[in-house]
Amino acid sequence: MDSGDFHGLPTTILRNEHLALELLQEAGPRIVRLIPAGADSNLFAELPGVHLPSPYGPYSLYGGHRLWHAPEHPARTYVPDDRGVVLQGTPAGARMQLPADEYTHIAKTLEVQLPADRPAVVVRHTLRNEGHWPVELAAWAITQFPPGGVAILPQTTTPLDDAGLLPNRQLTLWPYTRWEDARLELEDDYILVHSHADMANKFKIGYMNRYGWSAHLGQGYLFCKRTDSWPVASHPDMGCNTEVYTDERFLELETLSPLTQLAPGEELHHVETWEIYAAPNLPHADYAIRDYLETLQL
Numbered sequence: 249m250d251s252g253d254f255h256g257l258p259t260t261i262l263r264n265e266h267l268a269l270e271l272l273q274e275a276g277p278r279i280v281r282l283i284p285a286g287a288d289s290n291l292f293a294e295l296p297g298v299h300l301p302s303p304y305g306p307y308s309l310y311g312g313h314r315l316w317h318a319p320e321h322p323a324r325t326y327v328p329d330d331r332g333v334v335l336q337g338t339p340a341g342a343r344m345q346l347p348a349d350e351y352t353h354i355a356k357t358l359e360v361q362l363p364a365d366r367p368a369v370v371v372r373h374t375l376r377n378e379g380h381w382p383v384e385l386a387a388w389a390i391t392q393f394p395p396g397g398v399a400i401l402p403q404t405t406t407p408l409d410d411a412g413l414l415p416n417r418q419l420t421l422w423p424y425t426r427w428e429d430a431r432l433e434l435e436d437d438y439i440l441v442h443s444h445a446d447m448a449n450k451f452k453i454g455y456m457n458r459y460g461w462s463a464h465l466g467q468g469y470l471f472c473k474r475t476d477s478w479p480v481a482s483h484p485d486m487g488c489n490t491e492v493y494t495d496e497r498f499l500e501l502e503t504l505s506p507l508t509q510l511a512p513g514e515e516l517h518h519v520e521t522w523e524i525y526a527a528p529n530l531p532h533a534d535y536a537i538r539d540y541l542e543t544l545q546l
Contacts, residue, residue, distance in 0.1 A: 249337055254280045254310075255296035262341055262360065266367035267524060269341075269360060272310065275330045277344030277358040280312035284367060284469060284524055291469055291524070293392040293498040302326035304351065309392070311498070315356050315373045316388040318484040318504055324352050341370075353379030369522040377510040386484050387505040387518035391473065392498045395445040397466025398532045399492045399501050400541070402459040403437055420486045422452040431494060435534050438541075441492045442532065443499035450495050454488030454502075461546060462490050464501050465532060470525040472546065473503065475518065481506035 252259040258273040259280065270281035281290045292312040299306035300322075307326040316325055327349045334345045340361040348355040357374040373387050404416045419439075421427075429451050433440035441453065458479050463472040475489075483489050483506055491502040505518040525544060530536055 249342065255294070257296075260335055260342060262362055264362050264364060267362070267369075269362065269369060271335060271342060271344060271360070272333065273335050274333050275308070275310065276314065276333050277329075277346055277356060278310050278312050278314050279358065279360065279371070280310055282312075282369070282471075282522075282524070284526075287467075287469075289467060291393065291467060291471060293394045295392065295498065298497060300326050302328065304328055311392050313358075313371070313389070313391045315358055315375075316390060317352075317354060317375055317385040318388040318507075319386075320388075327351055329356075348376070348378040352383075353377065354383065354385070367524040371520045371522065373518040373520070375510065375516045377512050377514055380512055382509050382511045384507055384509050385516070386507045387516055388484075388502065389473075389475075389504075389518060389520055390500050390502045391464075391471075392500050393443070393464050393466055393471070394498060395443040395494075395496060397443055397464050397499060398537075399441040399443075399494075399499060400463040400465060400537060401439040401441070401455065401457065401490060401492065402461065402546075403435075403439060404458050405437055418455055418487070420454040420488050420491075422450075424450045425452055433534060438534065438538065440532075440534060440537070441494060441499070443494040445496050448496040450493070452491065452493040454485050454491035456483070456487050457490035462501055462503070463541075463546070464499065465527060465530065465537065468526065468528045468530075470527045470530075470540070470544075471501075472523040472525065472544075473501065474521045474523070475503045478506050483507060 250261040295311035343359040346356045355376040359372040361370040431442040460477040493500040
């Protein structure tokens with residue numbers, strides 16, 4: 249592990265022959281940089297001066313990857329996390345632990361592992377209830393990318409019942425989302441959400457992803473995140489386990505665990521595996537993306 253700097257904040261850098269991963273040492277927990285070997289730019293958005301208002305003061309986004317718990321509400325979601333993280337090395341990576349805050353009593357842990365045989369990262373998200381009463385929540389893993397890319401959401405095209413009479417997909421919209429938004433591209437097998445630095449209006453959709461993967465294409469790389477899918481379980485946001493948000497500053501690719509009644513002392517775990525593929529000069533068009541995904545057998 250090496251030391252680094254993220255806009256004045258100390259970081260720890262993990263690297264192997266495939267990629268480098270940079271973690272904030274004291275804030276978050278947050279993974280702020282992901283740089284493939286041979287690349288000179290961060291695949292993640294960097295947002296050192298971007299904040300959200302909360303009842304407790306400004307919440308710093310920073311950029312990169314973070315762990316929240318759903319459902320979203322300023323009083324529980326935007327608790328500032330600018331200090332208090334304990335970062336420790338592990339045999340295969342590192343662990344970042346944030347003690348429970350005085351408002352939600354939920355402790356957060358991000359543990360990252362870098363497989364030696366491929367450009368990938370395994371991220372284990374843990375929420376622990378250190379309060380005195382049960383709390384219903386879902387783990388919410390959020391990855392931020394700079395504008396200019398496109399999120400790829402696979403769609404179910406086959407029937408879920410033998411007769412083919414029941415619905416097999418749904419789409420959830422937020423109040424500020426508009427059907428006519430130019431960033432939304434609806435295809436039968438994929439939904440694409442483009443991000444543009446000159447489109448400031450907010451946009452967000454979510455759905456039940458039965459394939460267990462979603463992806464972001466940008467800066468010449470495909471970032472694919474995989475996680476278990478539990479379509480029969482209850483999920484936040486009208487039954488979503490995958491969501492995408494974008495405005496002019498960034499695009500967020502998000503996964504959510506099932507809603508869980510977490511008793512005092514219990515933990516909830518949510519694991520993502522990130523896979524990074526080179527995709528130089530790949531157009532952000534549905535025909536090119538479809539052909540490329542077929543070569544990867546996604």
